[in-house]
Amino acid sequence: MISLYARRRAVNIVASSLMFAATCVGLFFLAWILWTTLEFGIAAMHWDLFTKDTPAPGDGGYGLRNAFVGSLILMAIALSIGVPVGLMAGTWLAEYGGRSRMAGLVRFVNDIMLSAPSIEIGLFTYAIMVDPMGHFSAISGGVALSILMIPIIVRTTDEMLKLVGGELREAAIALGAPMWQVVTRITWKAARAGILTGILISLARISGETAPLLFTALNNQFYSTDLRRPIANLPVVIFQFAMSPYANWQQMAWAAAFIAIVFILGISVCSRLLLRSGVKRT
Amino acid sequence: MDSSEAAVESKLPPAIEEPAAAGRGLSLPADFLFHKLAVFMAAVVGATLVAAVAAIGYDSLPAIKVFGVLGFLESRRWDPVSQQFGAYPFIVGTLVSSAIAMLLAVPVSFGVAVFISELAPGWIKQPISAAIEMLAAVPSIVYGLWGLLVFAPAFANLEPWINDHLGAIWGVGALFRGPPMGIGMLAAGIVLAIMILPYIASIMRDVFVATPARLKESAYAMGATTWEVARRILLPYTRTAVTGGIFLGLGRALGETMAVTFVIGNSNNLSRSLLMPGASIPSVIANEFTEATSKLYVSSLIYLGLVLIAITLVVQILAVFLLGSLRRAPGGTR
Numbered sequence: 001m002i003s004l005y006a007r008r009r010a011v012n013i014v015a016s017s018l019m020f021a022a023t024c025v026g027l028f029f030l031a032w033i034l035w036t037t038l039e040f041g042i043a044a045m046h047w048d049l050f051t052k053d054t055p056a057p058g059d060g061g062y063g064l065r066n067a068f069v070g071s072l073i074l075m076a077i078a079l080s081i082g083v084p085v086g087l088m089a090g091t092w093l094a095e096y097g098g099r100s101r102m103a104g105l106v107r108f109v110n111d112i113m114l115s116a117p118s119i120e121i122g123l124f125t126y127a128i129m130v131d132p133m134g135h136f137s138a139i140s141g142g143v144a145l146s147i148l149m150i151p152i153i154v155r156t157t158d159e160m161l162k163l164v165g166g167e168l169r170e171a172a173i174a175l176g177a178p179m180w181q182v183v184t185r186i187t188w189k190a191a192r193a194g195i196l197t198g199i200l201i202s203l204a205r206i207s208g209e210t211a212p213l214l215f216t217a218l219n220n221q222f223y224s225t226d227l228r229r230p231i232a233n234l235p236v237v238i239f240q241f242a243m244s245p246y247a248n249w250q251q252m253a254w255a256a257a258f259i260a261i262v263f264i265l266g267i268s269v270c271s272r273l274l275l276r277s278g279v280k281r282t
Numbered sequence: 283m284d285s286s287e288a289a290v291e292s293k294l295p296p297a298i299e300e301p302a303a304a305g306r307g308l309s310l311p312a313d314f315l316f317h318k319l320a321v322f323m324a325a326v327v328g329a330t331l332v333a334a335v336a337a338i339g340y341d342s343l344p345a346i347k348v349f350g351v352l353g354f355l356e357s358r359r360w361d362p363v364s365q366q367f368g369a370y371p372f373i374v375g376t377l378v379s380s381a382i383a384m385l386l387a388v389p390v391s392f393g394v395a396v397f398i399s400e401l402a403p404g405w406i407k408q409p410i411s412a413a414i415e416m417l418a419a420v421p422s423i424v425y426g427l428w429g430l431l432v433f434a435p436a437f438a439n440l441e442p443w444i445n446d447h448l449g450a451i452w453g454v455g456a457l458f459r460g461p462p463m464g465i466g467m468l469a470a471g472i473v474l475a476i477m478i479l480p481y482i483a484s485i486m487r488d489v490f491v492a493t494p495a496r497l498k499e500s501a502y503a504m505g506a507t508t509w510e511v512a513r514r515i516l517l518p519y520t521r522t523a524v525t526g527g528i529f530l531g532l533g534r535a536l537g538e539t540m541a542v543t544f545v546i547g548n549s550n551n552l553s554r555s556l557l558m559p560g561a562s563i564p565s566v567i568a569n570e571f572t573e574a575t576s577k578l579y580v581s582s583l584i585y586l587g588l589v590l591i592a593i594t595l596v597v598q599i600l601a602v603f604l605l606g607s608l609r610r611a612p613g614g615t616r
Contacts, residue, residue, distance in 0.1 A: 012507035016401055022393025023402075023410060026483070029476045030417050036432045037424060089327040092320035106328040111602045113330055115530060117537020117594055119564045120334065123587040127337035147330065154327055180316035208421020211539035214568055235423045239540065242427045250431065257424045264419055 034261070041258020044251035053223050054237060060248055064256055066223040066232040070138070071207070073225060074217060074233055077142025078206055082149040083199060089150070090157025090195075095183055107158070114151040121147050122212030130216055138224075138231035141217025148209060149202035156198025160191040193274050200271040204264045210235035234260055335591060342585035344578055354585060360550045360566075362574070367582035369563070369589055371552045375467065376562040376593070379542060380535040382471025387479045387535075388528055394479070395486030396512045400498075411487065418480035426544030429473040430465070434545055437472070438464030441557055460557030463547070468556040470546035474538055478531035485527030485605070489520040526604030533597045537590060539564035563590045 044062075052063030089106070097103030125144035130136055164187045172182040188195065218230040219240060225231075234256045241253035349357065349367060357368020394414060398407050441462035448458035460466070493516055501511045517524065547559020548569055561569075563586050574580045 008507055008510070012509040015509035015512075019393040019397040019401060022390040023397045023414075025390055026394050026414050026417065026476075026479055027410070030413055030420075032432075033420060033424065033428050034416075036428055085323050085326060088320045088323035092324040096317065096320060097324065102324075102328070106324050108602060109328050109331045112595070112598050113327075115533050115598055115601065116334075117533070117539065117564065117590065119537060119539040119567060120338070120587060120591055120594070123338050123341075123567070123584055124334040127341040127584070128333075131341060150327060150330075178313040180313045183316070204419060208423055210421075210423040211564070211568060215571060218572065235421070235540075238423050238427060239543075242430060242544070253427055257427050260421055261424060264421065265416070268416075268419055 037254065037258050037261055040251070040254035041261075044255035044258075046255070049252070049255055054221055054232065054252075055248070056221065057244070057249075058246065062248060062252055062255075064234070064237065064252060066220065067234045067237045067256065069223065069225065070217070070220070070231040070233040071235075073138060073227075073231060074141050074145055074213070075203065075207065077139060077227070078145035078149055079199075079203065081143065081146035082153060082202065085146070086150040086153025086198075086202070087157055087195070090154040091161065091183060091188075093154065093158040094161035095179070095187065110151045110154050113147075114155060117211075118148060118209050119211040122215040125212060126215040133228075135228075136216060136218040136230040137228050138217050139227040141213050141231065141233070142227075144212040144216045145206040145209060148212065149206050152202035152205060153195075153198050156201070157191075157195050160194030160198070161187050163194070164190045193277060197271045197275045200267050200274070204267040204271075207263055207267075208235055208260050210239055214239070335588075338584055338588050338591065342581055342588045345581040345585040348578060349582070349585075354582075355589070358552065362570075362576075362579055365576065365578055367579070367585075369586055371550055372561055372563045372566050372586060373589065373593075374552060375546065375560040376536055376564070376590070378556070378560070379467055379470045379474060379546065379562055380532060382468060382556070383474035383478060383535045384528070384532055386472065386475035387482055387531060390475070391479055391482035391486055391527075391531075394483040395490050396508075396516070398483075398487050399490035399516075400508050400512060411484070414480050414483055416480075417476065418484075422477065422538060422540040425473055425477055425541035429469065429541055429545040433473065434464030434469055436464075437469050438462045444468075444557070456554050457556050460553075460555040463557070463559070465545050465547040465559060466555075466557050467546060467553075467560045470542045470560075470562070471556075473541050473545050474535045477538060477541060478534045481534055482527050482531040485530065486520075486524055489523040489527075490516050493519050522604050522606070526601050526606070529597050529601035529604060533594050533601055536594050536597060537564060539568050543568045563587070 046062045048062040049064045050068065051065060052061065053066040054063050055061045089110075093103050093106060097106065122144055125140055125147065129140035129143060133140070168186050168190060169182055172186045173179075177185070213233055213236050217233055217236070219236045220230045220232040222232075238253045238256045238260075241249040241256075244250065345354070345367065354367070354369050355373065356370055357366070358370045359366045359368045360371065361367075394410075398410055398414075402410060439462070441460075441464070444458050445460070445462070449455045451458075458468075490512075497515055497519060498511055501515045506514070542562050543565040546561060546565050548561050548565060549559035550561055550566070553560060567583050567586055567590075571580070571583055574583055
């Protein structure tokens with residue numbers, strides 16, 4: 001008996017230490033990645049990054065202005081397509097579709113698209129936009145990013161609207177409000193924090209996406225705001241600069257990575273605070 | 283009470299009668315339009331998957347016509363100069379790098395999840411969960427940058443040791459012999475493992491935490507150790523969702539592009555050793571797409587994408603079915 005007990009205890013101690021070690025491994029890699037990005041990113045910070053455009057190969061100097069502007073434009077396009085589509089589709093699922101067969105199908109497809117590799121979304125957008133148009137363009141990059149963000153918005157909108165109590169809806173309907181007003185004035189408002197969180201999370205997700213942009217927006221060494229032409233953007237600049245032999249290009253890749261991470265962490269902190277305040281209120 | 287009820291009653295009749303005539307006329311088309319718009323957007327979302335497969339399938343038709351299906355899947359030759367394209371080395375590369383990632387990530391994720399749900403003191407659970415989930419927030423391009431410029435040089439220092447020790451094992455030794463370059467199949471698998479760790483770990487943690495306390499506590503009351511509870515209560519109870527989480531991570535690993543492209547080495551030749559460079563389907567597409575000049579070349583790369591969709595779709599559908607009603611809240615925390 002004693003030996004069995006001792007063995008079980010020993011196994012438990014070994015297993016518990018391994019679990020602790022596993023957690024340490026995860027935290028170690030997080031710390032390593034964040035630390036190097038911080039270290040190299042801050043070392044490469046330079047005022048020129050924000051005021052000059054990306055230098056030509058072999059030229060010294062710094063500059064990422066065109067990439068910042070390009071990334072912001074791409075995000076704006078993605079938001080302006082992704083938010084209405086995602087919001088309305090999620091609203092249909094929660095308010096009209098319910099448990100119907102079509103709602104089940106839409107949720108299923110949405111779940112698949114939610115975890116679809118981003119490179120497949122890039123090839124899809126290439127096939128429907130770049131190939132027919134004949135050239136890479138900023139607008140196709142924005143569309144690719146919107147396809148990536150829509151499933152996230154649909155899922156969170158659907159879930160957050162379902163959390164809104166039925167009594168609120170019934171009260172509004174009993175007062176004679178038409179359905180569209182019930183949705184826009186009552187349930188959207190009640191679920192506001194959650195829906196906004198979903199949009200923020202989707203923005204964080206697409207802000208570092210590179211693979212879909214390789215087939216759509218590509219890159220542009222020069223400053224451009226023309227939606228029909230290729231456009232510079234941070235992720236593809238990181239990709240090209242990191243693979244390059246030039247020291248200043250590699251430094252700029254780190255600077256861009258650092259800024260991307262700060263942006264993403266900032267958004268996730270905001271969304272957590274927003275969600276917490278929203279949960280408290282209801 | 284009485285007076286307020288009377289006040290409501292006196293106001294009610296005009297409130298119903300007056301706007302009814304004008305308001306209904308205005309609101310019905312708005313209601314109709316709102317409903318139709320919502321249905322349309324939902325239909326658009328529901329159609330994306332079929333549209334994606336159809337569009338990518340259409341663009342790969344030229345390559346399908348030339349190489350066929352089996353011929354493309356089995357051919358080892360990828361030669362842009364002579365316009366010969368085969369998917370075999372990339373399919374193997376995708377599967378091998380993902381297999382390495384799963385072998386490393388699944389046990390570590392299980393450890394992290396049990397640690398958070400059972401072992402860690404209360405005050406530390408939330409910070410550790412948040413930190414592990416932060417791994418999922420880091421964009422894959424940053425994993426790639428870090429993998430190429432920081433991890434690979436460090437890993438190259440470790441590779442002679444791998445050569446001497448793992449490479450000496452009879453049978454599997456050949457897998458671990460090679461020049462210490464840092465980049466290669468094994469490095470790609472390790473970086474992939476770090477990337478998918480948060481996805482698997484957070485699903486496992488969610489279902490472990492959601493396991494009824496009655497079950498856990500009756501086991502503890504019988505004298506079970508933490509490990510026995512994890513092994514004999516948590517795991518059997520959450521088997522389906524845990525498998526779903528593993529498939530979700532596998533789907534991520536199979537389709538991951540940027541991080542793999544940076545560290546896998548991008549060699550189109552298959553090698554026996556895991557320390558040698560290789561290529562996966564996403565990495566070859568990302569690397570060669572902008573350089574592809576002929577129509578057949580581009581079409582073959584898109585055909586590779588179609589093969590990737592076929593592989594990942596099976597894994598994703600399994601994951602969605604296994605995870606079933608377990609739908610995660612935004613932000614990942616509960």
